[in-house]
Amino acid sequence: MVVREHERARLGAYPNPVTDILTLVLSNATTKGAVVLYDATGSVISRSTWPAGTAKLQVDMRNLQSGLYMAEMTTESERSTVRVVKVQ
Secondary structure (H helix, E strand, C coil), rough: CCCCCCCCCCEEEHHHHHHCEEEEEEECCCCEEEEEECCCCCCCCEEEEEECCCCCEEEEECCCCCCCEEEEEECCCCCEEEEEECCC
């Protein structure tokens, strides 16, 4: 009998720091989820839907000020976050 561990979804981001388009990458993209981008004060900047089976999602950050942001991906069973630095 083979026992497999549940692979957690790991959220990554590139380029980081970012100047315009941020690409979010999910290591285990089997279920749909929601992506929320927060600024350093915790305010919601944007919300997106992450379609099931999609490994990458692009976020336009061209009109945002330089600073620290958090991208959070939430599914029915887990949550993953990544810090993102926006520069001009």
